[in-house]
Amino acid sequence: MNTSNLFRKAAPLAVLAGLGLTACQPDLEKDFSPSNGSADFSNYIAVGNSLTAGYSDGGLYLEGQQQSYPALLAQQFKNVGGGEFVQPLFTAGQENGSGYLRLAGFTAAGNPITANVTTNLAVRGGTAAKPLYTKFVGSVNNLGVPGIRLSDVETAGYGSVQGNPFFERITPDAQATQTYLARVAASSPTFFTNWLGNNDVLGYATAGGGASFLTTTADFTAKNAKIVDALTANGAKGVVATIPDVTNIPFFTTIGPSFRATLAAANVPSAAPFVYTTGTLAPGQPNVRTTSTLAAIRDASGTGALLLTLTASPYLALYGQPSGKYWRDFYAQARPTLPATVPNLSVFLAAMQIDTTKAFGQSTGNPFPSILVLDAAEQTLVRNATNNFNIAIKAKATEKGLGVFDANTFFAQVATNGIVTNGVNNTAGYISGNLFSLDGVHPTPRGYAIIANEFIKVINNTYGAKVPTVNANDYRGVKFP
């Protein structure tokens, strides 16, 4: 026998091996083929506030809009019969929208320095305090309106130039008196998400309980029912989301611990006095002074009841110094709305009973302002309101057979344990945590991607669908210089 004979005998084996090479790629895709279940995604409408609009870094701008959770959901719905999803996107050249915060760098001590982005805005007029934005006419699937409260949904003129500029932007001039509720009712969705109500607690909380107000439970419950009734009028299916406990967000969890750590490093005893006001901060209002100690401010280990807001950051270095900086800033901001009886700063200070020669935050004469402090009583009010609102949201969802994304439970877990996405750790920490943007309240694109995935899980569970999730790591956290 010769070699060619051998190769004739070997040839079938080689062919067999060759077949194996081409045929052995496992096919897993068939195990995970998407399906819409019992839901119809052909006209998806997103109802909500800034979180739904894609607001991030203290502003609404194109990148945030493009990575809003409704945009990501609509992108995933395309796998299962989803239709076109129109967002009121800012155009190229005006891509910075309302303007936003960027991270400019860090101080020598490692504290972040933020700066405002003020170029390529979509501002068409109005005032600096209340600008008007370039209009977006035509039908819109993402009805997220930054700043809207559930208590606002029946307010006529909310879409006029006197109303909310983000709702005004998408309200046709001919329908300036159309309420948000009417706009929602006219959207005729086949599928919807509804995440309204955050601002009914958030505005009060972020002002340290020193401004704004909490919506009453009765008003919240009634208007939530009207919105959900409007969305389901044509038999649409959907998911509603609960309101997270805002005291878990970096806006409230960042500054107190770093303030405590800074003072401890400077050997300031935790028994040193800390004096702050409670209640509404305005001339003529009884701003009660509470004398406490530094130990009352929540530190990194979670001890202490007082939460300091992110906006307190510029004033903390003045603790213990004779400084009127906060009051001058406050006066400058309040000036347009002050009565004629308060013509200048010294009258203003006298009306507020402030003596700027006293040690700021240490003396009852120069207290830390309530706007920068959320105390235990205010936290209780916020938490009770949140719980009552969430009861109303869940009850209405149950009545209509809707899915519920329990964002409150979800974010409480994230605040405690963080969340790992495909091997990457994310936490509720400011800047370093990847989830929250520079304003300390609104998510980053990563945070929004995770929210989209949580919505998808609820949709899949509720409607027997198989909508694929996104890879959250493809979306960024905070952008660094």
Add this chain to the structure above:
Amino acid sequence: MKFKSLLLAGSALLTGTAASAGGYQVTLAGQKNNGMGGVGVGLSLDQAAMFYNPGALAMVKERGVHIGANGTFARNSFVAAGGNQQRELRNTVTTPIGLFAAFGPSEGKFRAGIGVYTPFGSKLQYADGWEGRTSLTDIDLKSVFVQPTLSYAITDQLSVGAGLVILAHGSVNLQRDIPLPDSFGHVELDGKAETKLGFNAGVFFKPSDKLSIGINYRSKIDAEVKDGDVTFSGINSPVFQPRFQATKFAATLPLIATTSIGFGVMPTENLTIGFDASLANWSAYKTLRFDFDQQVNGSTFSESRREYQDALTFRLGGQYKLTSGLTVRAGGVYDESPVKDGFVTPETPDNDRLSGTLGASYSFGKFGVDISGQYIGIKKRTQTQDDLINNGTTDRIAGTYKTNVVVAGLGLNYSF
């Protein structure tokens, strides 16, 4: 002299694959064995007995050289938990080899030999931008063992043998992406293992022409990298750069011990059937730890749970001599995975394996040619994020893996 030149010729080709036994073990030493499901502990087929059971070497009548090379072609698919996009490896081909030469007096009771083989290895290159990129993008793990061996036939029925196992070459190249808040950096760990010693010993008993029994033990060797190179790339922000300054790393990977028993049955002169059972002591692999010379993102080490468990392998195979020149072979393997549920990592996307093998030899007097082919199906394996959270193993990715491997082998024999 001859050995050395053969070794050098071979070493350029040496590399292993995780695709041919549980974990990162590779059992592709002899081409005849490959065709028979990898049995060999209870047989005395050829010089590759040095690997399977040095005790059987003295019973191999022919003195000679066996050299074999394999091409392994792995096809891996992965779908991340919740997703629907199938990810496939960028590159899937490796070429493990084996070389065995045995000498001794033609009628004597001694055999001496030397073996070179690649018992552990892994090479996987995942798709660009895949979901598990921060666990692993690329791994290339190589080991070459050199084993001088002595075997002695105490009686016509009983022989013993042992080899000094030298980890002559070991290398690891491991790459992953680093998650930064707004981008991904990349790190490459590349190192060579210290030379280490172990042993491979066995007993072979052949009470009759129709039956043989073998027992084999291969000891553990810790592959230890003391001075590996760390290279960061793609970390552009001056904020992050100072956090990634390490240049050196150290790590230890256990190349685990294996205990095997094998039986050979020869019902007729032309038919040989082998059965092996092996226990691999994978429980030695608890964690994978890297120590760095400087901080890497705030820590001077990284540690990742492995918690492998001991695993059994069962092999059954046979050969039939069709003509004086031609022998054909077939076999099958069931291989338990050492990787527990919720501990699967991208380096070894492992599960229980079921393999079928075919092989043939043709001999031309002193020369012989062996070919072998194997199809290895690694069972589909899913781990959820909850599994990972419960096990403290969230440094890897949840999802579903499935791997199939084809191995084609070619061997050449020359008998003195």
